[in-house]
Amino acid sequence: MKIAVCIKRVPDMETRFKIAASGSSVDETGLKYDMSDFDGYAVETALQLNEKQGPGETVVISLGPDVVQEQLRKALSMGADRAVQLKSDRVPADGLAIATALAAELKSGGYDLILFGRQAVDSANATVGPMTAELLDLPCATAVSSLEIANGRATARRELEGAAEVVEFSLPAIVSVDEGMPRARYPSLKGIMAAKKKPLEVRPAQLGEERITIEKMELPPERAAGRIVGEGPAAVPELVRLLHTEAKVL
Amino acid sequence: MANTFAFAESRGGALRRVAFETVSAARALADACGGGEVHAFLAGAPGVSSLASELGKYGADVVIVVEHPGLANANAESLAATAAERIRAGGYRAAVFSASAQGRDLAPRVAAKLGVGMAADVIAFELSGDALVVKHPAYAGKVIATLKLTGSPAIMTLHPGARAAVEAPTEARVESAQPAADPGASKVLVKEMIAGGGAKLDIGDAPVIVSGGRGLKSADNFRLVEDLAAAFGNAAVGATRAVTDDGWRPHSDQIGQTGRQVSPDLYVACGISGAIQHIAGMRNSRTIVAINKDKEAPIFKVADYGIVGDVVEILPVLTAAVKEAREKG
Amino acid sequence: MQDFFDIDSALSEEERAVRASVRQFVDERILPIIGDCYVEGRFPNEIIPGLAELGVFGANLPEEYGCAGLNNVSYGLIMQELERGDSGIRSFASVQGALVMYPIFAFGSEEQKKHYLPKMAAGEIIGCFGLTEPDYGSNPSGMITMANEQADGSWVLNGAKMWITNGSQAKVAIVWAKTNGDKSDKSIRGFVVPTDTPGFTAKDQKGKLSLRASDTSELVFQDVHLPKDAILPKSGGIKSPLMCLTQARYGISWGVIGAAMACYEEALTYATSRVMFDKAIGGFQLQQQRLAVMLTEIVKAQLVSLHLGRLKDSGKLTPQQVSLAKRNNCDIATDVAREARRLLGANGILAEYASMRHMANLESVYTYEGTHDIHTLILGQAVTGLSAFN
Numbered sequence: 001m002k003i004a005v006c007i008k009r010v011p012d013m014e015t016r017f018k019i020a021a022s023g024s025s026v027d028e029t030g031l032k033y034d035m036s037d038f039d040g041y042a043v044e045t046a047l048q049l050n051e052k053q054g055p056g057e058t059v060v061i062s063l064g065p066d067v068v069q070e071q072l073r074k075a076l077s078m079g080a081d082r083a084v085q086l087k088s089d090r091v092p093a094d095g096l097a098i099a100t101a102l103a104a105e106l107k108s109g110g111y112d113l114i115l116f117g118r119q120a121v122d123s124a125n126a127t128v129g130p131m132t133a134e135l136l137d138l139p140c141a142t143a144v145s146s147l148e149i150a151n152g153r154a155t156a157r158r159e160l161e162g163a164a165e166v167v168e169f170s171l172p173a174i175v176s177v178d179e180g181m182p183r184a185r186y187p188s189l190k191g192i193m194a195a196k197k198k199p200l201e202v203r204p205a206q207l208g209e210e211r212i213t214i215e216k217m218e219l220p221p222e223r224a225a226g227r228i229v230g231e232g233p234a235a236v237p238e239l240v241r242l243l244h245t246e247a248k249v250l
Numbered sequence: 251m252a253n254t255f256a257f258a259e260s261r262g263g264a265l266r267r268v269a270f271e272t273v274s275a276a277r278a279l280a281d282a283c284g285g286g287e288v289h290a291f292l293a294g295a296p297g298v299s300s301l302a303s304e305l306g307k308y309g310a311d312v313v314i315v316v317e318h319p320g321l322a323n324a325n326a327e328s329l330a331a332t333a334a335e336r337i338r339a340g341g342y343r344a345a346v347f348s349a350s351a352q353g354r355d356l357a358p359r360v361a362a363k364l365g366v367g368m369a370a371d372v373i374a375f376e377l378s379g380d381a382l383v384v385k386h387p388a389y390a391g392k393v394i395a396t397l398k399l400t401g402s403p404a405i406m407t408l409h410p411g412a413r414a415a416v417e418a419p420t421e422a423r424v425e426s427a428q429p430a431a432d433p434g435a436s437k438v439l440v441k442e443m444i445a446g447g448g449a450k451l452d453i454g455d456a457p458v459i460v461s462g463g464r465g466l467k468s469a470d471n472f473r474l475v476e477d478l479a480a481a482f483g484n485a486a487v488g489a490t491r492a493v494t495d496d497g498w499r500p501h502s503d504q505i506g507q508t509g510r511q512v513s514p515d516l517y518v519a520c521g522i523s524g525a526i527q528h529i530a531g532m533r534n535s536r537t538i539v540a541i542n543k544d545k546e547a548p549i550f551k552v553a554d555y556g557i558v559g560d561v562v563e564i565l566p567v568l569t570a571a572v573k574e575a576r577e578k579g
Numbered sequence: 580m581q582d583f584f585d586i587d588s589a590l591s592e593e594e595r596a597v598r599a600s601v602r603q604f605v606d607e608r609i610l611p612i613i614g615d616c617y618v619e620g621r622f623p624n625e626i627i628p629g630l631a632e633l634g635v636f637g638a639n640l641p642e643e644y645g646c647a648g649l650n651n652v653s654y655g656l657i658m659q660e661l662e663r664g665d666s667g668i669r670s671f672a673s674v675q676g677a678l679v680m681y682p683i684f685a686f687g688s689e690e691q692k693k694h695y696l697p698k699m700a701a702g703e704i705i706g707c708f709g710l711t712e713p714d715y716g717s718n719p720s721g722m723i724t725m726a727n728e729q730a731d732g733s734w735v736l737n738g739a740k741m742w743i744t745n746g747s748q749a750k751v752a753i754v755w756a757k758t759n760g761d762k763s764d765k766s767i768r769g770f771v772v773p774t775d776t777p778g779f780t781a782k783d784q785k786g787k788l789s790l791r792a793s794d795t796s797e798l799v800f801q802d803v804h805l806p807k808d809a810i811l812p813k814s815g816g817i818k819s820p821l822m823c824l825t826q827a828r829y830g831i832s833w834g835v836i837g838a839a840m841a842c843y844e845e846a847l848t849y850a851t852s853r854v855m856f857d858k859a860i861g862g863f864q865l866q867q868q869r870l871a872v873m874l875t876e877i878v879k880a881q882l883v884s885l886h887l888g889r890l891k892d893s894g895k896l897t898p899q900q901v902s903l904a905k906r907n908n909c910d911i912a913t914d915v916a917r918e919a920r921r922l923l924g925a926n927g928i929l930a931e932y933a934s935m936r937h938m939a940n941l942e943s944v945y946t947y948e949g950t951h952d953i954h955t956l957i958l959g960q961a962v963t964g965l966s967a968f969n
Contacts, residue, residue, distance in 0.1 A: 187633030
């Protein structure tokens with residue numbers, strides 16, 4: 001199958017973030033970057049589909065400045081065949097603007113399947129995947145926790161609150177992936193070397209209009225310090241008392 | 251003065267709590283626009299119209315009802331097309347969806363059809379001039395972003411539970427409408443619905459969550475977590491990534507950066523060390539209790555109350571104490 | 580660990596990608612089991628296929644032999660990340676890559692290279708390196724293992740080797756022996772010895788308190804018959820095994836930084852969460868001194884090894900430079916591990932914390948591949964021109 005995977009470069013979420021002096025972005029000093037978690041699952045899904053049903057082609061696409069090439073090369077070192085950077089000096093806050101650029105790139109690609117992560121772990125909007133599907137008028141299943149494909153038909157499971165639905169559709173289609181899909185493999189060292197020889201094309205991003213701007217970023221209020229109530233089962237009565245009288249949740 | 255639109259989510263012939271939240275939010279927005287009308291959108295199998303008056307209780311002036319056998323299960327393509335058409339025709343100032351699983355699937359499609367951006371997972375909002383200004387948790391909940399959305403209609407999904415539903419009883423007028431796209435012609439069709447086991451409360455809705463991690467030592471010991479949840483009565487059971495990876499619990503129970511993000515009134519972390527990616531999923535809980543044998547475990551840094559000790563020994567004692575406290579009233 | 584001196588800016592994207600991949604492997608596959616392996620005294624053989632697939636064996640050897648073909652800084656970073664896990668894991672990779680695959684690559688025939696290297700890279704043939712003997716450790720030139728050439732060109736090998744990593748699992752041993760009764764070190768040649776050859780025995784050395792997650796054995800050769808193609812044709816003199824040691828020592832200078840980093844991170848995390856007298860212990864002056872010294876020594880060691888790697892890649896490396904790096908880095912790493920252990924207090928003696936395991940392991944690393952004292956004399960001779968070896 002010819003599969004495209006759209007990926008995003010995000011900072012490591014284990015960081016203790018600080019707000020930049022501008023007040024409207026996160027301080028980038030010392031941040032380490034990687035592919036967004038769910039995007040990693042999407043790349044892995046594509047690689048496994050092509051390994052099982054091969055031969056095929058996996059193309060990874062990312063929108064942003066030249067630094068995103070690092071994440072594209074990581075996908076190439078995992079086993080993707082080709083990469084495309086849609087070059088723009090920053091990643092817009094408006095998902096529709098991003099989807100517009102991606103749709104323009106994907107439109108004539110002849111892809112059987114286009115994969116996204118359910119949401120980018122930094123901006124956490126979950127909009128670009130389904131918006132891109134709308135712009136391309138392709139069937140779309142979001143937040144999929146399992147995916148099977150056979151003879152151009154797909155079956156996917158989507159988790160809802162307290163329930164799940166199983167959906168079916170034909171390819172070509174767009175799918176965004178969630179927990180339950182396979183975790184990203186770590187690139188082998190040979191893969192890292194091989195990635196250097198794989199094609200990485202750079203084209204200008206054709207962004208759509210941006211109607212959303214970031215006004216401010218701030219840290220949430222600190223939690224007040226808690227306390228250890230006691231040790232072992234003997235501490236239970238005191239805990240229950242505090243939950244009742246102080247926290248008022250019991 | 252302008253009207254606002256609210257998507258009223260229903261499942262299996264009943265409205266979900268988030269439906270009232272979106273109607274209330276639409277009510278607040280309409281009031282901020284000089285007191286316009288709230289139009290609630292309700293779709294489902296024939297008979298769903300009987301739910302319309304419940305929406306009136308929360309301030310829906312009009313309930314647009316779309317009944318069709320093909321809408322018994324969620325049908326994103328038909329619903330998105332129909333909602334988009336109504337929103338376009340209605341000239342609404344804002345359209346509110348829930349950031350529920352269904353809402354997150356639907357709202358981006360509607361926004362793209364209308365050629366407008368949307369604000370996702372909103373925890374606070376206000377209209378300011380010709381813009382909608384919202385707050386939204388980003389960076390695994392570690393940063394709150396304030397975003398400005400220009401253009402009309404302003405589409406947003408509301409974080410479930412961020413804003414309580416407020417009763418504002420109105421006589422709701424029902425308007426019937428047809429689906430703008432034949433549900434049967436949708437390219438993605440629901441083949442099967444799988445209900446969660448029994449009357450299991452979903453972790454997104456539960457006021458209390460009892461969660462278990464590796465400290466429970468075995469999948470069997472999760473029954474101790476379930477017992478405590480049952481003792482609370484209104485609790486759901488959550489899990490860490492470690493135990494869902496090991497297959498002790500399904501992925502849908504996972505709380506964390508790549509799992510569910512929850513903010514219940516009470517979160518009880520049992521045998522959970524407090525890895526950063528787990529804390530990202532529960533740090534906004536109102537009260538956090540942690541039980542862990544290691545007093546240096548990072549979970550104690552976010553917990554309000556902690557007990558140091560063997561979770562397998564402590565849980566049965568805590569369950570009995572909670573049961574007794576609730577019986578006493 | 581925070582990149583305090585922004586050393587990352589001196590690494591290429593590829594080098595950082597290599598480091599990230601190995602780190603992820605260690606985090607996911609080694610750290611969860613290594614404490615138990617150490618206590619049990621076993622090397623986790625089950626990770627060998629994963630390590631092979633990752634590509635760590637002989638990673639700086641050419642792609643034409645099935646290896647990753649990485650530069651030497653990348654190779655060093657691999658060793659650093661493996662030893663962050665455990666010195667025993669890194670020792671396994673050091674032996675396989677620098678002491679088994681390297682000699683075949685440097686001194687072997689084309690047939691030997693084509694036959695062995697791809698399979699060794701794939702972890703299908705594990706090897707060991709037989710140089711050290713029971714009575715000849717710091718002085719390998721004095722070895723008594725002897726190989727005598729027969730009329731038909733085959734060889735008969737007799738002798739013993741000790742402290743051999745991977746010894747009892749290896750399918751092949753690279754054995755260094757004097758030849759044909761000549762007791763001078765000029766007669767030393769290298770032999771590729773299949774370990775199932777009659778007369779070859781390997782026995783586990785038990786009772787270790789260090790490098791417990793590693794297979795250490797004695798090897799005994801009693802009239803081991805070897806075909807004439809068992810010899811490494813281009814080997815000759817003590818210089819040959821010493822060149823292998825230089826390769827391994829280079830990797831070790833990086834590896835011990837990994838152990839030091841693991842100890843420092845553990846100590847820092849502990850110091851900022853452990854509370855005593857109403858304050859995190861990281862706020863007390865004596866603990867801050869420990870942390871400041873640890874940080875400083877790690878940064879210095881990183882810069883030493885990074886520059887050494889660049890020298891190696893440009894072909895300018897000398898063995899004495901490697902001695903400086905191995906000596907310094909092992910020394911500071913043992914100090915960092917010990918100080919981390921002390922900062923951890925009573926908890927620091929438990930196997931669930933890594934520092935004491937690293938501390939014990941590093942005593943072996945301080946001693947092997949040229950003891951600290953031997954490298955001291957190598958440097959002394961290099962700068963004065965005078966030998967203080969005897």
